Amino acid sequence: MPTLADIKGVGLGLKRELIPQIQSLYQNPSISNINFLEIAPENWIGAGGKAVADLAWFVEHFPIVCHGLCLSLGGPDSLNVNFLKQVKSFLSTNKIPLYTEHLSFCSDIQHGKAGYLYDLLPIPFTEEAVHYVANRIRQTQDILGQRIAVENASFYVAAPISTMDELTFIKAVLEEADCDLHLDINNIYVNSINFRFDAHEFLRGIPGERIVYSHVAGHLQVKPDLLVDTHGENIIDPVWALLDEAYQLFGVFPTLLERDLNIPALPELIPEIDKIAAYQARHRLQQPKVA
C-alpha cells in the first residue's frame, strides 16, 4: 500500500485524454519520470462504467494523489461532511495516501440555500477568515483521520475588506490548523503579477517545513498586469526560476505538472516533466538549506 513516502519525484494530472496514452506507454523509458498521478475526487467518486476499470488500473500501477476542488474550505455554508466521508472511503479503497485542497471557496448561500459554483473563489484575508478556515481544516482532518495539505490559490480580485496580505494569511491558517502546505509555484507567480508583489520574496516567506507537495503549470497572459491560471500553456521561465529557488530553499519535494486545457499528446508533455526531474536531480546533489 503506497504511503506518503511513495509520492516523490514528478507527477502528472490524470486527464481523461491521457488515460489510454499512459496505459500504452507504461514502463516505456520515455515516461519513466512520471512517478505518480493526481486525480480530482469530484471526478471519480461514485463513477461506474469505464471509470471503474481505469481507476483500478492506475491504482495498481502508480501511486495516486487526490487533489480536491469542491470541499470549499472557505465557504459560507457548512462543511459537506457527507462528501468528506465519501472522500475518506475513496482514499482508503484506492490506497491513496495524500489528499490536498485549496485555500479558497466554491460554494455560497443564496435565499437561505447552499449551492456549489464549481470554481475556486478568493477568501478575503481577515482574522475571522483565518480562524474560520483553520477550524474547517481541523474538522476535515478529524473526519478523515489524516493530515491534509492546503494549496495557495490563484486569484484575480483582491477583497477590499482584507486586513492582511496573502502570505500572512496562509501562514496564519497553516499554523492555526496545523496542516501541511501544497505549494503551487505558478499561483505565486500569477498572484505576484495580478497584485504586484515580488514572487521570490513571497517564496522566501513560505514555511518550508510544511511543504509536502507542489504544483507547477502554465497560465494565460490576458493583459500585462493580468494572468489567468488556465493550466493550458507551457510553463514560462519566471515560474521555472521560482521552482528552482523553492528547491534551493526548502529541498526537493514532489512536484506535479498540471495541464487542464489545450492538452497535447503525452509525448509533448514529457519535456516539462523531464525538466522538473532534472531540477530535482540537481538539487538533490546540493545541500538544501532546510532538510
Next chain:
Amino acid sequence: MMLDFQRYQIAFTAHIRNPSLHKKPARVADRRMAIYREIVFNNIFGSVSACYPVCKNILGVRAWRKLMRQFFASHQASSPIFREIPQQFLEFLKSTKDLPNYLEQLAHYEWVELAIGTQLTETLKLSKKTDLLNEKPLLAPAHMLLEYDYAVHKISKRNQPKETEKTYLLVFRNTENQVKFIELNTMTFQLLQLIDKNNMTGKQTLERLAEAIKHPNADILIKFGAEILADLADQGAIIGSVNNYLV
C-alpha cells in the same frame, strides 16, 4: 450568525450569479470581477451544454444561453460531484416555464446517456448456461426502462413534435461500457418491467404478462416472448440468467 467576510463572499457570488440584479461588492475593480463572471459561468455552461446537445440546438444559441444564465442565477446546486451538474440542470428545468412542452422529457432522455454510462453497479453472478425461460433473465446491471410522452429519440431541430406519442425505451450499458438505446413496444416494455420487479423465471413472467393483458393464448405469448428475450440477449441488454430466484 454571518461573519463580515462571509457577507462579502455572498455579495461576491450573488454578483457572479446574476450581475444585472446584484451589484459587485464595493471597491472591487470591475475588469477583474469580469474574469469571475466569465470563468464560473463558462465552466457550468460547458458541463451542462455537453450533456444536452439536442436541447441546445433546438432552442438556439441565444435562448440556450439565457436559460443557462437563469439556471446559474437561480439554482443552488447541491452536489460537489462534477458529473452531477447536468442532473442539477434537469431539476431546474422542472420549475421552469415558457419552454416547449417536450423539452423536459427530451432533456431527461439526453441525460440518461450520461447517467447510465457512469452508473456504479455491482458484478452479478450468472448461471453458466443461460436459460431465459426456466431461470430469471437478468438485464444489464446499468439500465433504465423509460416511458416518455414524446418520441424523444427522434426529436431534432427539424423534427419537433407537435403531438404526444407514447414512447418506451430500454437504455443500458453493455459489457464494452457502451450505452445503447432500444425502442420497445408496449408489450415488451411491460415484460421487462415485470422481469425487473419480480423474482420469476422468464416463463413465469410471460404467464403473468398473459394474465395481465388478458392474452387468449398463453402458450403463443410464451413462444413469442422467448424470441424477444433471446433477441434482447443478442443485443446485450439481457446478460444471462440466474437460478437463485425465489419461487
